[in-house]
Amino acid sequence: MNGVHDIGGMHGLGAVTREVNEPVFHEQWEARALALTLAAGAWGRWTIDASRHARELIPGTEYLRMGYYEKWIAGLETLLVQTGLVTRSEMESLCVDVETPKLTPPLTGDRVDSVLALGRATERTISAMPRFSRGEMVRGRNLNPAGHTRLPRYARGRRGVITRHHGAHVFPDTNAHALGECPQHLYQVRFEACDLWGGPTADRSAVYLDLWDDYLEPV
């Protein structure tokens, strides 16, 4: 979706500010927000792509105003209700509906280390051959899906070159919407700065993006 989260290349959002000796969490609730998101995610009711999309759906004016973990909590609340783990009335009252039986959490304290160490690999084996090979010129397609995508606006219609093949990976555009993993070949694509932004070709810089087959067309 063409949301404000797709922010690469925008002007006017201010200078980068840094904090000396920044703590991992600024407030205790931020730590709990992270932990709640990971622990509730262990139910497997939504994918990482769905959780990204839930945050992208925050209205643009709110998105820019909200803190980082505030967005995580908003996204988590959306997903909990959407998947039925929490009812709408429970989310509104923040009290348990009387008739709900108590469940057993899938992620217990003793399993945290092993679950985090295992991770969630996205590479898959598929029978289709890659459409592109290293060194080939490609173009980011002019796609404007209303749903989730990992093709940033700034690369659409722009020319780049394939620099690496990552194998086949879960396709976020379907996986975010519970339409299946639909794995596709994933490529590292190099875009010259002058092709993305115009301007002098003397400034030697480039942006690399990891893009799926469906995002690309041959030049």
Add this chain to the structure above:
Amino acid sequence: MRPERAMATPDPENRHLDQHDHGQALPSDMTLRVKALESLLVEKGLVDPAALDAIVETYEHKIGPRNGARVVARAWIDPAYKSRLLDNATAAIAELGYGGRQGEHMIAVENTSRVHNMVVCTLCSCYPWPVLGLPPAWYKSAPYRSRAVIDPRGVLAEFGLVLPLDVEIRVWDSTAEIRYLVLPERPNGTEAFSEGQLADLVSRDSMIGVARVAAPEPP
């Protein structure tokens, strides 16, 4: 107590954007909201409080940029390891015992006198957790996400890193589940350093690619 914050460039008009990314906009409201949500999820049996504690403990104390610094130091002293790291970073990083969530597919990119790499996630906040921990606030902020791809030289200069025009800048925008670790240049004057001493020199920012590793202070 709130730590002192360093402004790279004074920009009072836009400071609010970044301050909100620290999640300090509504501390009391958010504290109450997250506490209530946690109580609800625990009461329903959706999350185990011990798992929440273990997750927080992990990212506050166990997983952080010291892991990445060990990888870098090993690559500096062991050419065979460096070669494996650049060839298959996921496997090489696993040799030191790191891997898993948000670092399932790793790529290491090497800085040289001719090429400088820096990492961003314009669409959200993708970051290699197993080697760097959770990202700092500036990495997740709108100013960094918007500008790193269109004005990398300007952003680096604000971080105090002014690169000659003939140094090529490669910006890695993490769009897929591939996570990037920058292998910074080993500073001069460290020939006699042990692996542990080298690791102590390596900063988080140098592994994101917004800083160089500073040469050690003369004794």
